Amino acid sequence: MKHVELVNGNLRFPALMAGDGEPVLLLHGFPDCHLNWVHQLEALAGAGYCAVAPAMRGYAPGCLAPDGDYSLRAAVEDVCAFANQLGGAVHLVGHDWGAAVGYLAAARSPELFLSLSTLAVPPLKRLPQAVLRVPEQLLLSAYMDFFQLPLVPEWVLRRNDLAGVEWLWQRWSPDWDGGDYLANAQRVLAEPGALSGALNWYRHLPRFWTAAHREARSWMARPIAVPTLVMLGRKDGCMSPRLLDHAVQARDFPVGLQVEQISGAGHFLHLERPQRINELLLAHLAQTAVQTAG
Template identity: 65%
Template structure:
């Protein structure tokens, strides 16, 4: 496992790299770190893939934009630059925010991706209407509105040595001890500027007056013309798996849609059940071939 950097303009994104074969980019979510992909990366590398897991925009001092742009539009741009640096076409795996970026990127730029696997996030196109049919998700998503406020979210997360981060991990993946994974996440989120950057992703969601945000809204309405797999844990305390009943439509995924709910897994399903998730990921990777 090597420590490398990916570059987009003046931003430098620390990343993990391992393996030899078709390229796979793995994108983490909140409140997490790219370093927690290491176990999955080893399993995928053993299956014959080159794996790269970069920090998301803002999750290291070297990739915090001076403009404060933490929009999904900017995150998609980061991803496309990474894909080009790896040869132009890649497999993509995303968890949480990483999955949200993946849905948008694959909808807008399908030619850049061979396959896409979304972990813990259902398809986005029909999600707004699905929220009306799964009222429990309104409560589960309350943290998103809270994180859009000034000052208060930082104070809550930072209290008692980032105990707010601990609370989210245990709430979203109950009945599981995250151990070193949580330690890694707390270390990353404790670095200068990272917590503010991570919260910036939430605060940009409501900036609907920005041209880039309007473009993202248009991308949400596009079909995803990349073979797509969705994996969710049955015990997810962040995103209700019931959303799948209202978000899935095969017509939205003309290149194929594969969905599974994993028992005894929560929001961090790839960390809780690494071998099972890797097995599903590898099977999906084999459904597509990157011509690089």
């Protein structure tokens, strides 16, 4: 495994890379970091892929947005730039915010992606309506309203060596100890500017009047024309698995959709059940290769 750098314009994104072969791009979420894809990096490299896990926009000094743009459009543009840097035909894997960006990137530029695999976030197209039909999700998502406040969320999360980040991990993945993975996330988010950069993703969500928001919404409305695997933990304390009942429509994925609920896992399912996630991920990538060859 080696440290590399991906770029988009003047932004520099540190990344971990392992293996040789078809590229697989792994996108992390909040409050997490690119270092915690280690199980998947090793499994993908062992199966003959080149796996690359970059820091997302705002999570490292070199990729703090100088213009303050932490919109989903900007994140999608980052990922499409990464895909082009890796050869323009990559498998895309995303967790949490990385999953949201993955859905949008695959809808915007399906020619760049061989497959899409998402963790912990249902398909976006019908998610707003699904939330209205799953009342507990409004409570689970209350933290997003809190994150709209200036400065206060940073102060709350940063207290006592980022104990607030630990609280979120415990709530979202109950009955599981984050251990070194949590420590990795806390160390990354303690870097200058990183916590505000990460929270600014949430602060851009309600900016409905912007061109960036309108463009992201237009991508969300499109079908996703790459083979897609959706995985959710049955014990997820951030995104209710019941959302799948209302957010999943096969016709939104015209070239194939597989949905898996992972027993004994919460929000950080790739860390809680890495062997099961790796099995599903490798099978999905192999099936994509068969479909492409056919």
